[in-house]
Amino acid sequence: MSKSDMDENTQKEYFELLKFESVGADPAKLKDCTACAMWLKDWLKKLDFAGELILAKGSFAPPVLFAQRPGDEGASTILFYGHYDVQPADPIESWKTPPFEPTIIGDRIYCRGSQDDKGQFFAFLQGLADYLETAPEGKRPTIKIVLEGQEESGSEALMKLAQTDLRKSLAADVLLVCDTSAAAGLRPAIVAGLRGVSHFTVKLFGANRDLHSGEYGAIAPNAAQAIAELVASLHTPSGAIAVAGFMDGVEMPSEEEKAEAEKNAPSAEDYEKDIGCAPVGGEEGKSIVERNSFLPTIEVNGIHSGYGGPGAKTVIAPEAFAKISMRLVPGQNPRRVFEAVKAHLEANTPRGMRLEIEDWNPGAGGFRLPLASPLFRLASEVLKEMDPRGPVFHWDGASIPVVSILKEASGAAPLIVGWGQPEDRIHSPNESYSFAQFALARDWARRILEAL
Amino acid sequence: MSKSDMDENTQKEYFELLKFESVGADPAKLKDCTACAMWLKDWLKKLDFAGELILAKGSFAPPVLFAQRPGDEGASTILFYGHYDVQPADPIESWKTPPFEPTIIGDRIYCRGSQDDKGQFFAFLQGLADYLETAPEGKRPTIKIVLEGQEESGSEALMKLAQTDLRKSLAADVLLVCDTSAAAGLRPAIVAGLRGVSHFTVKLFGANRDLHSGEYGAIAPNAAQAIAELVASLHTPSGAIAVAGFMDGVEMPSEEEKAEAEKNAPSAEDYEKDIGCAPVGGEEGKSIVERNSFLPTIEVNGIHSGYGGPGAKTVIAPEAFAKISMRLVPGQNPRRVFEAVKAHLEANTPRGMRLEIEDWNPGAGGFRLPLASPLFRLASEVLKEMDPRGPVFHWDGASIPVVSILKEASGAAPLIVGWGQPEDRIHSPNESYSFAQFALARDWARRILEAL
Numbered sequence: 001m002s003k004s005d006m007d008e009n010t011q012k013e014y015f016e017l018l019k020f021e022s023v024g025a026d027p028a029k030l031k032d033c034t035a036c037a038m039w040l041k042d043w044l045k046k047l048d049f050a051g052e053l054i055l056a057k058g059s060f061a062p063p064v065l066f067a068q069r070p071g072d073e074g075a076s077t078i079l080f081y082g083h084y085d086v087q088p089a090d091p092i093e094s095w096k097t098p099p100f101e102p103t104i105i106g107d108r109i110y111c112r113g114s115q116d117d118k119g120q121f122f123a124f125l126q127g128l129a130d131y132l133e134t135a136p137e138g139k140r141p142t143i144k145i146v147l148e149g150q151e152e153s154g155s156e157a158l159m160k161l162a163q164t165d166l167r168k169s170l171a172a173d174v175l176l177v178c179d180t181s182a183a184a185g186l187r188p189a190i191v192a193g194l195r196g197v198s199h200f201t202v203k204l205f206g207a208n209r210d211l212h213s214g215e216y217g218a219i220a221p222n223a224a225q226a227i228a229e230l231v232a233s234l235h236t237p238s239g240a241i242a243v244a245g246f247m248d249g250v251e252m253p254s255e256e257e258k259a260e261a262e263k264n265a266p267s268a269e270d271y272e273k274d275i276g277c278a279p280v281g282g283e284e285g286k287s288i289v290e291r292n293s294f295l296p297t298i299e300v301n302g303i304h305s306g307y308g309g310p311g312a313k314t315v316i317a318p319e320a321f322a323k324i325s326m327r328l329v330p331g332q333n334p335r336r337v338f339e340a341v342k343a344h345l346e347a348n349t350p351r352g353m354r355l356e357i358e359d360w361n362p363g364a365g366g367f368r369l370p371l372a373s374p375l376f377r378l379a380s381e382v383l384k385e386m387d388p389r390g391p392v393f394h395w396d397g398a399s400i401p402v403v404s405i406l407k408e409a410s411g412a413a414p415l416i417v418g419w420g421q422p423e424d425r426i427h428s429p430n431e432s433y434s435f436a437q438f439a440l441a442r443d444w445a446r447r448i449l450e451a452l
Numbered sequence: 453m454s455k456s457d458m459d460e461n462t463q464k465e466y467f468e469l470l471k472f473e474s475v476g477a478d479p480a481k482l483k484d485c486t487a488c489a490m491w492l493k494d495w496l497k498k499l500d501f502a503g504e505l506i507l508a509k510g511s512f513a514p515p516v517l518f519a520q521r522p523g524d525e526g527a528s529t530i531l532f533y534g535h536y537d538v539q540p541a542d543p544i545e546s547w548k549t550p551p552f553e554p555t556i557i558g559d560r561i562y563c564r565g566s567q568d569d570k571g572q573f574f575a576f577l578q579g580l581a582d583y584l585e586t587a588p589e590g591k592r593p594t595i596k597i598v599l600e601g602q603e604e605s606g607s608e609a610l611m612k613l614a615q616t617d618l619r620k621s622l623a624a625d626v627l628l629v630c631d632t633s634a635a636a637g638l639r640p641a642i643v644a645g646l647r648g649v650s651h652f653t654v655k656l657f658g659a660n661r662d663l664h665s666g667e668y669g670a671i672a673p674n675a676a677q678a679i680a681e682l683v684a685s686l687h688t689p690s691g692a693i694a695v696a697g698f699m700d701g702v703e704m705p706s707e708e709e710k711a712e713a714e715k716n717a718p719s720a721e722d723y724e725k726d727i728g729c730a731p732v733g734g735e736e737g738k739s740i741v742e743r744n745s746f747l748p749t750i751e752v753n754g755i756h757s758g759y760g761g762p763g764a765k766t767v768i769a770p771e772a773f774a775k776i777s778m779r780l781v782p783g784q785n786p787r788r789v790f791e792a793v794k795a796h797l798e799a800n801t802p803r804g805m806r807l808e809i810e811d812w813n814p815g816a817g818g819f820r821l822p823l824a825s826p827l828f829r830l831a832s833e834v835l836k837e838m839d840p841r842g843p844v845f846h847w848d849g850a851s852i853p854v855v856s857i858l859k860e861a862s863g864a865a866p867l868i869v870g871w872g873q874p875e876d877r878i879h880s881p882n883e884s885y886s887f888a889q890f891a892l893a894r895d896w897a898r899r900i901l902e903a904l
Contacts, residue, residue: 025763088765091662153763181667195666199764208728210543212879213751214647214850215633217779218734218743220727224752224774228683235677239803275672276660280804281768282670291670299665300676301767306754307775311477311605312651312813313540314777315753315879316733322676323759325766327669351691352732361764398666427664427767 006435010126013043014438015102017084017118018111024062024085025153033062033149036084040065040147047129049145054166056157062149064158066166071142078452079144079172079410080128081403082121082179083151086113087427094429108432115433116426117179120418121147123438124178127445141452144172148402151179154199154361155402162402162409172412174375174452177403178441180396180418183264186440188383188391190376191416192257193293193368196328197399198338199301200360202345203321204230204353213314220316221352224305227320233348234298234324234341238284241298245340251331253294256371257395264392265289266422274422293395296366297327298341327366327399334362364404368395375413382447383417386440391417417444458887462578465495466890467554469536469570470563476514476537477605485514485601488536492517492599499581501597506618508609514601516610518618523594530904531596531624531862532580533855534573534631535603538565539879546881560884567885568878569631572870573599575890576630579897593904596624600854603631606651606813607854614854614861624864626827626904630893631852632870635716638892640835640843642828643868644709645745645820648780649851650790651753652812654797655773656682656805665766672768673804676757679772685800686750686776686793690736693750697792703783705746708823709847716844717741718874726874745847748818749779750793779818779851786814816856820847827865834899835869838892843869869896 006014020036023029034053041051044067051067062085071077089099089112097103102111113119128143146166148158162170183189206223207216236242253261265288271279282291291297305320307313328337342357349355369376371393383391400416407414419437420426458466472488475481486505493503496519503519514537523529541551541564549555554563565571580595598618600610614622635641658675659668688694705713717740723731734743743749757772759765780789794809801807821828823845835843852868859866871889872878 025761025765027762088759088761090761094661152765195669197666197766199766201764206729209546209877209880211727212850213749213753213777214649214779214848215874215878216727216733216744217647217749217751217849218747219723219731219740219849221729221731221733222751224755225683225687228680228752228755228774229687231677231680232684235681271671275663275668277658277673277806278804279671279673281668281673288671292668295670297665297669299669299674299766299768300680300758301665301765302758302760302769303676303680303772304756304760306752307540308754308756308773309477309540309542310479312653312775312777312811313477313604313753313879314649314651314751316751317754320755321760322680323764325665325764327666352730354729359764396666397669397671398664422667425661426667427765428661 005439014122017122018102018113019100021100022085022149023088024150026088027060030060030062033085037063037065037147037149040084041067044145047132054161056160059157061157064161065147066169067145069143071140072138075139075141076452077142077144077172078174078176079146079170079406079412080124080176081146081406082124083117083148085149085152086116086118087152091429096430107436108434110430110432112431114431115420115424116431117151119433119438120178120420120441123441124445127442128449130442130446131449144170151400151402154363156361158402159364159405162405167409170406170410172410175406175410175412175414177400177414177416178418179400180416181420182418183392183394184266186419186421187389188387188417189394190379190391191396192371192393193395194366194403195397195399196334196364196366196404197325197401198328198334198361198363199323199325201321201323201358203319203356203358205319205356206353207316207318209318211316213316216316221350223317223320223353226350226353227303227305227322229350230345230348231300231303231322240283243298243341243344246337249331250296250329257368260393261289261293261395264394292397294329296329296332299325301325327397329366330368332365334365338362363399364401367404367407369414373413375415378451379415379417379448382451386443386447457891466574469574470554470565471552473552474514474537474601475540476602478540479512482512482514485537489515489517489599489601492536493519496597499584506613508612511609513609516613517599518621519597521595523592524590527591527593528904529594529596529624530626530628531598531622531858531864532576532628533598533858534576535569535600537601537604538568538570539604543881548882559888560886562882562884564883566883567872567876568883569603571885571890572630572872572893575893576897579894580901582894582898583901596622603852603854606815608813610854611816611857614857619861622858622862624862627858627862627864627866628900629852629855629866629868630870632848632868633872634870635844635846636718638871638873639841640839640869641846642831642843643848644823644845645847646818646855647849647851648786648816648818648856649777649853650780650786650813650815651777653773653775653810655771655808655810657771657808658805659768659770661770663768665768668768673802675769675772675805678802678805679755679757679774681802682797682800683752683755683774692735695793695796698789701783702748702781709820712845713741713745713847716846744849746781748781748784751777753777779849781818782820784817786817790814815851816853819856821866825865827867830903831867831869831900834903838895838899
């Protein structure tokens with residue numbers, strides 16, 4: 001598949017979509033997010049979708065686009081989910097091309113969101129358009145599309161809407177999502193499980209100002225030292241989670257699930273080549289698959305306190321913060337887990353410090369789907385037509401928290417198939433998606449819609 | 453003492469001096485530092501000093517101003533030391549007045565450097581000018597003045613010069629310094645000891661880029677978590693220093709020194725009122741005076757890794773750094789102490805991380821002076837004339853590392869008397885110095901020069 005296989009109009013539309021700086025987490029980009037959602041609504045209108053932008057009450061989050069196209073009588077209902085928001089582009093200086101200017105280099109398109117998730121869902125929507133062109137009358141399903149703008153920062157608005165105003169509208173038979181990865185060598189992969197995610201910011205406050213580290217050293221409590229101690233307390237020296245109650249209720253995978261997961265997992269060598277260092281995160285003595293697919297995590301996404309400029313500044317910082325996220329597995333309830341972590345942080349707050357926890361986003365729990373379901377059988381057949389190797393089943397370490405919520409609200413069986421690869425570098429500078437991946441996602445959409 | 457007691461010309465000159473943005477640690481301010489040193493050279497020329505700006509070989513540090521005024525034959529030689537560099541102004545948003553615009557509010561002058569050390573040394577130089585106006589012929593000492601521009605970031609250039617090119621020129625009988633604090637209620641204080649200081653930056657490197665905390669969580673080592681663990685490892689849970697060998701050779705104070713220090717130290721309540729939180733830094737079970745005056749410290753001045761912006765970003769950071777300084781006491785050799793800390797950091801580097809140590813500034817060790825010296829007796833008499841309460845002796849937790857080096861290079865006995873107060877907020881936003889403090893420093897200079 002090369003550049004020339006993407007038709008001019010598709011590329012034009014794809015690039016238009018990518019140019020919106022739809023960083024959902026940044027309030028300064030709310031306008032860009034809204035413009036992006038408007039553009040998508042208009043695009044879907046051409047396929048006879050009636051769409052509306054919905055805002056959650058009391059929220060300044062980017063709008064949720066809900067669009068619907070009625071099907072033939074008696075046909076099934078399909079719900080498709082995607083997100084048009086993207087990760088922040090920073091560190092911007094590490095980008096080789098402008099982060100919001102789609103740039104073709106070789107057989108790849110470089111741009112923030114070129115894959116996650118604009119590229120993946122837009123390829124799917126192109127496949128949906130292909131399907132609608134030839135779909136036989138009488139069998140066409142009702143299609144509902146939800147595109148949100150807050151997935152990268154917790155989907156708060158959509159999760160609220162899915163449990164209130166939007167709940168009834170979501171009812172469906174199948175929930176399709178295209179926001180995950182294929183296996184190595186672009187072999188198709190069906191997600192049989194996802195971890196949940198929940199995050200918050202923890203802050204510590206000590207003195208009333210920056211203090212001189214000589215005049216006040218060993219007198220004033222040091223917030224930079226304190227946040228280090230607090231963060232370090234979350235894990236044992238062997239990397240296990242040290243928070244009492246955190247692991248309560250964790251459901252371990254079946255032998256079949258473990259065997260299937262181990263079969264298709266990248267090796268330690270693959271990871272080392274990819275990330276440039278030994279894959280020694282997580283708990284010692286557990287396999288990579290266990291650590292990534294079946295065990296929960298607590299990760300510090302940022303820690304900041306005190307001076308960070310050139311040279312030295314011998315201060316004792318009065319405050320500090322850490323941004324913390326948790327990946328959750330089946331059996332863990334986000335609220336109970338958060339309460340356990342909160343209790344741990346309170347109990348371990350260093351002397352002299354005042355603790356504050358902010359911006360808790362409960363997210364959603366993780367889930368696993370039964371391998372033997374009819375939907376998985378059907379999807380396997382379609383994917384085998386596309387690729388004789390057939391699909392692998394995958395328990396993704398990542399999260400689409402809102403999928404748990406949509407699954408519950410819609411009553412639908414989720415079918416999660418995406419076409420990402422590690423070299424896409426999602427969430428990092430120089431994110432990209434290949435023409436080949438785009439074509440696969442488009443082809444998959446048409447074929448599965450025909451089969452359902 | 454009120455504003456009207458400072459003559460117009462002194463105020464004009466003082467404000468001119470304050471307006472130079474002489475942040476010695478910031479390479480972008482090298483020009484401002486040089487201009488400030490030139491201004492001081494010209495100012496001293498009017499008092500018949502021959503001055504020169506000296507650069508250390510291979511260094512881009514602000515220049516050292518060395519100025520000399522020959523005395524009468526057979527008279528003694530006095531060396532005066534001060535520093536014209538100031539701390540960075542950040543966080544700038546916390547200043548109520550522009551940080552480099554001297555602003556009079558009530559009986560105080562607000563400006564970065566209004567006290568530390570521009571205000572203190574310039575008041576002293578004004579007292580020197582007063583002295584020279586009336587000094588009797590035949591008794592006038594040779595006066596040498598060293599004003600450097602790098603004290604707040606380690607005095608590297610002057611320390612190098614004092615041990616090489618400048619060494620011979622520094623020979624003196626007495627070393628006068630005005631860069632410290634008076635006791636509570638502006639009671640005069642003689643510094644009988646100073647802690648040394650030494651600092652460096654420690655960096656950790658993990659993966660080759662920001663990674664998605666779902667895809668790579670519990671696989672890739674997390675640099676933010678790692679720097680927290682590494683920094684936390686420097687102290688025991690009770691706040692004692694956990695670095696093997698760090699305390700080797702520490703000379704504890706005599707009972708007389710301890711008693712004198714305890715007598716004049718602020719109480720825990722004083723500190724709490726000042727800093728706005730309990731003074732629980734340092735090691736549990738040690739008194740405030742021990743912790744601040746007689747024991748060494750390791751303080752983290754900054755810790756930074758990963759995302760720090762609005763909202764959430766679920767990344768695993770590939771690198772992290774901490775800025776670390778150490779206050780040293782007599783018996784500790786800066787190089788040996790650094791080697792101990794380095795060995796500790798190497799031994800405690802978390803799995804998967806590569807350690808780098810940068811910008812080590814060895815600084816200098818701490819020192820204590822004998823309470824019973826003739827110089828301390830003479831100074832005590834002069835200070836008793838100024839204030840019937842007489843001086844207290846003080847072992848300062850802060851450092852003027854270069855004083856150790858100048859003491860050794862000059863062979864002079866150091867007499868360190870300054871007029872700072874906690875409310876001056878040096879190193880913090882809204883630094884200030886009062887007209888009363890300025891007048892005391894000026895008066896002290898004239899009187900001690902007359903007495904020596």
